Amino acid sequence: MPLKLSSAVTELPRVGPAKAKYLTKLGITHARDFLYTFPRRYNDFSKITPVNELKVGEQMTVQGVVKSAKSNQGWRGRRRLLRVYVEIEDDTGVLNVTWFNLRFLMQQLGTGRNIAVAGTVEQDTRSKQLRMRSPVIEFLDGTGEQTHTGRITPVYPETYGVTSRFLRYQVKQALPLLQRLPEYIPADIRERHELVGIHEAITTMHFPDDTDALEVARRRVRFDELFFLQLAALVRRAQREQRSARPLPVLNLTQFKKQLDFTLTAAQLEVIDEIATDIGKPVPMNRLLQGDVGSGKSVVALFAARTAMADGHKVLYLAPTEILARQQAKLFAKTLGEDSVALLIGALPSGKKRALKERLRTSDPLCVVGTHAVLQEDVQVANLALAIVDEQHRFGVEQRQALQEASDDDMVPHLLSMTATPIPRTLNLTVYGDLDVSVLDELPPGRMPVTTSVVPPGERDDAVVHILEELHAGRQGFVIAPLVEESERLEAKSATEAYGEMRKLFPDIAIGLLHGRMSSEEKAGVINNFSAGALQLLVSTSVVEVGVNVPNATVMIIEGAERFGLAQLHQFRGRIGRGEHQSYCYLFPTSDEAVTAKRLQVLATTTDGFVIAEEDLKLRGPGEVYGAAQSGFGDLQVASLLDYPTIKIARQEAVKILKNDPQLDEYPILKAKVEQKNLLTHFE
Ligand code: ADP
Ligand code: MG
Secondary structure: OOOOOOOEHHHOOOOOHHHHHHHHHOOOOEHHHHHOOOOOEEEEOOOEOOHHHOOOOOEEEEEEEEEEEEEEEEEEOOEEEEEEEEEEEEOOEEEEEEEEOOOOHHHHOOOOOEEEEEEEOEEOOOOOOEEEEOOEEEEOOOOOOOOOOOOEEEEOOOEOOEOHHHHHHHHHHHHHHHHHOOOOOOHHHHHHOOOOOHHHHHHHHHOOOOHHHHHHHHHHHHHHHHHHHHHHHHHHHHHHHOOOOOOOOOOOHHHHHHOOOOOOOHHHHHHHHHHHHHHOOOOOOEEEEEEOOOOOHHHHHHHHHHHHHHOOOEEEEEOOOHHHHHHHHHHHHHHHOHHHEEEEOOOOOHHHHHHHHHHHHOOOOEEEEEOOHHHHOOOOEOOEEEEEEOOHHHOOHHHHHHHHHOEOOOOOOEEEEEEOOOOOHHHHHHHOOOOEEEEEOOOOOOOOOOEEEEOOHHHHHHHHHHHHHHHHOOOEEEEEOOOOOOOHHHHHHHHHHHHHHHHHHOOOOOEEEEOOOOOHHHHHHHHHHHHOOOOOEEEEOHHHOOOOOOOOEEEEEEEOHHHOOHHHHHHHHOOOOOOOOOOEEEEEOOOOHHHHOHHHHHHHHOOOHHHHHHHHHHHHOHHHHHHHHHHOHHHOOOOOOOOHHHHHHHHHHHHHHHHHOOOOOOOHHHHHHHHHOOOOOOOO
């Protein structure tokens, strides 16, 4: 059977069932996927160099004939080691090459055979002779066509059982199939932005003739990736705008303000206004509220909830942790009334759960605050007008969708997502192209920025003395225990150890312990005691990251600080500096070397969440920061979410195309891509 772009990998030569399984890990299931799996990087083996011109330390290709080949069986420690020694001769000299444990090689290395090897040139310390160890090898068949040597060679993302060498071979096999791939970016767009055709782009991405050609190809692929992202976001937005939501009458703001024990900031008022406008429409809102930790997002959410309740509807509020759910339920109950707020968490007794679910089916107004248990319970909510997701980056696209689907009728609830991981302003378009974004860019008055220091292991005593002073002055504090990734049990152990140490350091201080292995009642008890001031110091794992709001807490120690990500450290730090007193955050790295870790330095020099988000993005990349799954930009192989110029162009072109053809009827491939999220799915 002739190969097609849509042929399963198992139809290709050299791909058996085992190989196919490994390939799946790279997302390669069909022939076309080889073409769209782009190299991570390249080795420039294009310099074919005579042996007498080789330079130590450089990557070069040598072509010649096998002069001699021998092998010996040795040992390295307890392991058997087969060494293959080969002399390669060209017109100018002889190069020694060694390979290890390549059993098949000896049989193929007959004297006189034409081969090319590519690798880094080294000098043998004793003999001073030039040599290569484990270079890439290619047998020259006289066609002049080379895949692995004598050119800029692609290096692919590898996984167990799949080497770059194998991928190069398969890509080469698949390249002729490109002829059947129709161009899918309209000609006028390509002309406007000087983008090469897709055949040239893909061929060059894998086997570039030179670096200039490669850059031209990358330009095209970058555009494609960002264009699809924009197109998909705009289509999602258009689809949402076709659905109906309950329009909510504007709430009396004066009355709302009276119920608060502080004055709303200008930023809060502005965002409240944006939300009021959105939810007043019969179209579902999809708004992301960005605000640094402590910027006062809760009261904005409360306003939205109050608006929905005042009109007699239901509200679902999704929190990432039980601690936060409890705290938020308490806060909301203060304004909305005890009877109008219910907590739905996993730990709720099943009888109560059932009763609550019954209540959700009635038309009475109610605000349910819960964790993801809300979703697991498969609730059917009558009269659902609003869904709120706090710390939305903790939830995936599906979870947010499920929340909106909880409505028992055709009306979609308005959706307010909140995040304390601000997205650099320039990225709003890309990251959440189908959302509207509001920003709380002002902290409540009287907040002093937290003073942050990175404390080398030898200087901890000074920090400890200072913390003791603060505690004796009536303040409270946190100790964050080192991160243990492997298991909750080990993390709990690490926190328990830190707790023991603190009790020795501060024998006359009331200290609490908080970790993920405690029952939710135990956790709630500790948090309550800490909030009430009965505990002065709280030793905790990362469970404390979000939600604990104790304005009297002014000091924090983060043990093993370098193990945490930047955004997470910033979140921890957000637990202090919430009141009128100056607060102090001490980062305790585990070693002197870690003191200079970039993210600790960033944290020590700024408290601006946007700056931190931008640095985090640079350090870790968008997939890590925002979660690849949640926004579908796991698809980006070549493009960067920081490439604002290309994003802007892609956005403009996507808007233009959809304006003329909202259903993309004239662009079946673009349509398929947008709908199925898998490029080329419907290709032959
Ligand atoms: P976050 O944005 O991190 O969720 P919160 O909503 O928990 O922040 O607010 C942090 C603290 O600031 C809370 O104690 C809250 O009562 C207080 N707060 C919020 N808005 C104001 C304001 N306008 N003036 C004074 N305090 C405020
Ligand atoms: Mg919050």
